[in-house]
Amino acid sequence: MNTAIGWADWTLVALYIVGIVTLGCWAGWRQRRRDKENAGGYFLAGRSLSWITIGAALFSTNISTVHLVSLAQEGYVNGLLYGNFEWMAAFTLIALSLFFAPFYIRSGVTTLPDFLERRYNRACRDWLAVLSIISAIFVHIGFSLYTGAVVLRGLLGIDIYPSIIAAAVLTGLYTIVGGLLAVVWTESLQTVVLLLGAISLTAIAYHHAGGWNGLTAVVDPVKLTVLRSAAEAPTLPWYAVLLGYPVIGLWYWCADQTIVQRVLGARDENHARLGPLFAGFLKILPVFIFVLPGLLCEALIRQGRLPPGLTESADTYAFMVTHLLPVGLKGLVAAALLAALMSTVSGALNSIATLFCWDLYRRFRPATPERQLVTLGRWVTALAMIAGILWTPFIRRYQSIFQGINTVICYIAPPITAVFIFGVFWPRASGVAAQWTLYLGSALGLVVFLLDWFKDHTGWNVPFMLAAFYLFVVCSAILVVLSWIRPHEHTAESRRLVWNHPLESLHFEGWPGWGNYRRWALILFVTMVALYVVFA
Numbered sequence: 001m002n003t004a005i006g007w008a009d010w011t012l013v014a015l016y017i018v019g020i021v022t023l024g025c026w027a028g029w030r031q032r033r034r035d036k037e038n039a040g041g042y043f044l045a046g047r048s049l050s051w052i053t054i055g056a057a058l059f060s061t062n063i064s065t066v067h068l069v070s071l072a073q074e075g076y077v078n079g080l081l082y083g084n085f086e087w088m089a090a091f092t093l094i095a096l097s098l099f100f101a102p103f104y105i106r107s108g109v110t111t112l113p114d115f116l117e118r119r120y121n122r123a124c125r126d127w128l129a130v131l132s133i134i135s136a137i138f139v140h141i142g143f144s145l146y147t148g149a150v151v152l153r154g155l156l157g158i159d160i161y162p163s164i165i166a167a168a169v170l171t172g173l174y175t176i177v178g179g180l181l182a183v184v185w186t187e188s189l190q191t192v193v194l195l196l197g198a199i200s201l202t203a204i205a206y207h208h209a210g211g212w213n214g215l216t217a218v219v220d221p222v223k224l225t226v227l228r229s230a231a232e233a234p235t236l237p238w239y240a241v242l243l244g245y246p247v248i249g250l251w252y253w254c255a256d257q258t259i260v261q262r263v264l265g266a267r268d269e270n271h272a273r274l275g276p277l278f279a280g281f282l283k284i285l286p287v288f289i290f291v292l293p294g295l296l297c298e299a300l301i302r303q304g305r306l307p308p309g310l311t312e313s314a315d316t317y318a319f320m321v322t323h324l325l326p327v328g329l330k331g332l333v334a335a336a337l338l339a340a341l342m343s344t345v346s347g348a349l350n351s352i353a354t355l356f357c358w359d360l361y362r363r364f365r366p367a368t369p370e371r372q373l374v375t376l377g378r379w380v381t382a383l384a385m386i387a388g389i390l391w392t393p394f395i396r397r398y399q400s401i402f403q404g405i406n407t408v409i410c411y412i413a414p415p416i417t418a419v420f421i422f423g424v425f426w427p428r429a430s431g432v433a434a435q436w437t438l439y440l441g442s443a444l445g446l447v448v449f450l451l452d453w454f455k456d457h458t459g460w461n462v463p464f465m466l467a468a469f470y471l472f473v474v475c476s477a478i479l480v481v482l483s484w485i486r487p488h489e490h491t492a493e494s495r496r497l498v499w500n501h502p503l504e505s506l507h508f509e510g511w512p513g514w515g516n517y518r519r520w521a522l523i524l525f526v527t528m529v530a531l532y533v534v535f536a
Contacts, residue, residue, distance in 0.1 A: 058276060064143070076316040079222065237463075
């Protein structure tokens, strides 16, 4: 079996890089001609995004090299267990569509911190802006750059840090030039490339393993389940999934600027509601095309169809690509990995620029011309990329990159999730309470992060998903108690940003027939429940 990277592979990779950078820069040039350096055009694509573009961009921004590489690693070690992080996302995307997106669109906000100011107060806006910038650099940029560099080293033989710098420069180039329109255009194309590469590898591995019967004949049956007991999965039992994932999922999909910015650029409320639902259906795929390949790799090694040379589980994806794919397809998968890396990083960069310019800089200089704001956004993008590069060496500390990124999220998300949930569903939730929930919750998250980081000395052994739930309970208690002591004094605007009743969110009629968001939300919900019944 030919394991070498051929000229056809290098050609595909080179063509992809040239094509995606050109597309991003052309989108930025087109936007600049149309909007004359208008800040709304640069940061929110002129609020022109359709539901298809939003859904594809949500999926592409979420799926990074972390998913392609680390989910294959988790599939090899733990089977389908970590597929929960993909399938549970569909439920939180339904929440985004039904409960959160309507308020974001109706209020006309540019950022989620802007939304918090209108619902609570300015202090909440400032704190969330800073937290969102930090999380974008550490979670979205740092982990994506490092993971992409590791796998490209395995595939193409390029050293880690030259890979990190090259990917950062190329992604930063079209993001700086083009803004959000360049990001979503390139993300839509990158979704197609990513899926083609991943599906190709899965299909070939599935064929060589002898299909489902061949797979089930050689692997432990428990690895084909997604919900397990504490004895079967000590770090991720079923109750940790059900309690902890909503905490991090609602933050990530409903309250994280990097993700939700695609929804903020929607043409109207119909597109804002349908886009997340489309992304929810796309999130069904990763279990089969990202997690399953790792399990197939184990089966192929047990069957003798792959050599027993996989010494590090982190190399699972590169090992399969090298030994299973023919020349040409290896280049396609390498391009898919670049697509995943560049789409996630570009989305995070654009969100950081938006947060800094709109939520922080404009507070002190509200009269700043929009052309100058766009220029500042480009400089911020470049600085954020440098910060992400500097963080990447510390990621080596984590044994599993996917567990590492979710551990970090579990300590960031709880106070933000509490503030958004109570803010949207409970009119009494007050600005003072939300402000102190963010302050104290972030401090507690930092303490728990340090306890976990130095667990060899502290003895910390709480599963990260349960830690997220416990932190959320504490944050919710802080918010509720302080809100009863100091209830919110609503303005006319803030009162419109709270549902009187959860079912009120369904009163919006939407498009008729098969285009109606309520119909697709129900179909998605039933589909996900059915999948859990089959694989639980």
